[in-house]
Amino acid sequence: MSEAFTKSMARNIFYGGAFFFLLLFLALTFDTINALPKLDNRAALESPVGPQIAKGKHLWEVNNCIGCHTLLGEGAYFAPELGNVYKRYGSNLDAVKGRIKGLISLPAEGIPMRRMPRFKFTDEEIAALAEFLKYASEINTSGWPPNDQG
C-alpha cells in the first residue's frame, strides 16, 4: 500500500465505516420489525390455536428436530425440509399427524435407512407439533421453496 495512505486514515475508515453501517443495519432492523406483522403469520399466534403452536415450537426445540431437518431452509440437511411439510401433505393436519406417528412407531431394528428417533409423544403433543408446522408453512417466505418437495 502507498505511503501516502497512513495507518490513521485506515483506522478512521474502520471506525467511520463500522459506525455508519451499524446504524444503517439498526435502521433496517427497525423497519423490518415494523413490517413483520404483515408477513410472519402472527395472526395464527394470536388465534385460539396460539398456545398449541407455542407448545409445538417448544417440543420442536426440546427434541432438537433441527438437528436432522431444515425449517425454512435452516438447520441440518439429513432429513426433509419441514417448513412446507403441511403443504406437501395436501394442507391436511391429520395427514401430517399421521406421518409423524407412523415414523416414530417404526420398529427400532431392521430398517437400514435414515431414521427418525422413536419419540414417545402423546396425541396432544403430535397435534401441537403439527399446528406449529402448519403455522410455519403459512409464513410469507417470498415464494421459497421452489416446489413442494422443499
Added chain:
Amino acid sequence: MQYQSQKVAIPYFVGAIVLFVAQILFGLIMGLQYVMGDFLFPEIPFNVARMVHTNALIVWLLMGFMGAAYYLVPEEAETELHSPFLAKLMFWVFFAAAGLTVAGYLLVPYSTLADITGNELLPTMGREFLEQPTITKIGIVVVALAFLYNLGMTILRGRKTAINLVLMIGLVGLAVLFLFSFYNPTNLVLDKFFWWWVVHLWVEGVWELILGSILAFVLIKVTGVDREIIEKWLYIIIAMAFISGIIGTGHHFFWIGTPEYWQWWGSIFSALEPIPFFMMTIFAFSMVKQRRRNHPNRVATLWALGASVMAFLGAGVWGFMHTLSPVNYYTHGSQLTAAHGHMAFYGAYVMIVLTIISYAMPLLRGRTAANSERQQTLEIWSFWLMTIAMTLITLFLTAAGILQVWLQRVLDSPLPFMAAQDQLTVFYWMREFAGVMFLIGLLLYIASFFVGDKEPEASVKTIA
C-alpha cells in the same frame, strides 16, 4: 515467550485440540450415517452426533481464541497478565462445562437434558449451533466476562497496540452478540432473525477481527515487517469486513418471512464480503515476500499463508457462489451450504487457531524459536493432509449439492428429498473417505508434538 503469564495459554491450546479430535470423530459418525442410515441407531441419533460435532467445533475455536489472546495480549502490552490464576480457573470451568454438556448430549435424550437443566425457566435450547443447555450458556457468559476483564486490565496497564485493540473489539463483540442467544420468542421469524445476529455477525463480523489480529501478530513475528505497515493492513481489512458484513447479514433474510428488500441489501453487500478475505491473502503473501528475516518456524508461516488462502476460498469463493438471492433461491439449505460451511470454518478459524498454536507452542514449551526439523516436517505433512482432505470434502459436497438442487428443485417433476438423497450416495461415500484422510492428518498433527521433540531446534540455516 517474554512473559511468564503467557503460559496460561497452554491448557487452552491443549483443551482445544482434545475437543478438535472429538469433533472429527463425530463428523465421521455422521458421515457414515449419511450412507448407512441406521448406523448406531438408536444409541447415537444423527442429531446428537451433529450437536457434538458443531458444538465441539465452536467451543474449541473459542478456547483457541482465548489461548491466542492470553498469549499475545501480554506480549503486545509488554506486561504480565493481570491474573494468571483467574485465567487458569476459567479454563477448568470452561472445560468442565464443555465436558458435562457433551456427556449430557450423549447420555440422556435431549428432552431429558432440557428438563434436568431447567430449560423451562428460560428456554434457549434446540436451535442450530445454540443447542447448549441454558446453564451452559450462562457458564459461557461468565467465562467470557472473566476473560475480558482479565485482558482488559492487562491492556489498560500496558502498551496499547492496534493488534490488541482490534482483538479486544472482536472479543467484546463476540460476547455481546452471544447474548442474543438468550432471546427465543415463539414468533419463528423473530427467532430466526436474531439467531443470525449471533451466527452471521460472529463469523462474518467480529470473528474476522480476531482472525485479522492473530494473523497480523504472527506475521509481525515471522516476517519482521514493520508494525506500521502490518497494522495499516489490519485496519483496512477489518474496515472492509464490517462495511460488507454487517448489512451482508441480509443474505440470510431472503426466505424467512422478512421483507423482500433484503434480497437487494443482502445480495449486494454480501457480494462484497469476499473483499476482506481476498485482502487477507494479499496481505499475508506480500508480508512474507517483504520479510526482513527468515524465521526458523517455517511451518507457522505455512499455516498463516494457508489460512489466508483457504479462508478466501471457503468464505469468499464458496460463499459468493450461493449468496445472490436468485441463486440462493435454489441452493438454500442444501448440501452446498454444508460444503461452504466446512471450508469456511476450516480455512478461516480452524487454520488461524492452528497458526497461533504452531507459532506459540514451541516457545511455550521452552524452545527459543521453533520446533525440531522432524517435528516441523511432520506438521507440514499434517497441514497438507488436513487441507487437501477438507478441499476434497468441500468438492464432494459441492457435487452432491448441485445434483441435489437439480433433482429436487429444478426438474419439472422434482424428486422427494429422500429419493434425491439416494442418488447422492456415491458422493457421500467419497466424503467419508476424505474424512478418514482428515483424521489421519489430525493424528499426525498431534504426533508432531511428541515425535522429535527431544531433537535440537531447527535453525534458519538448516531449512535453507
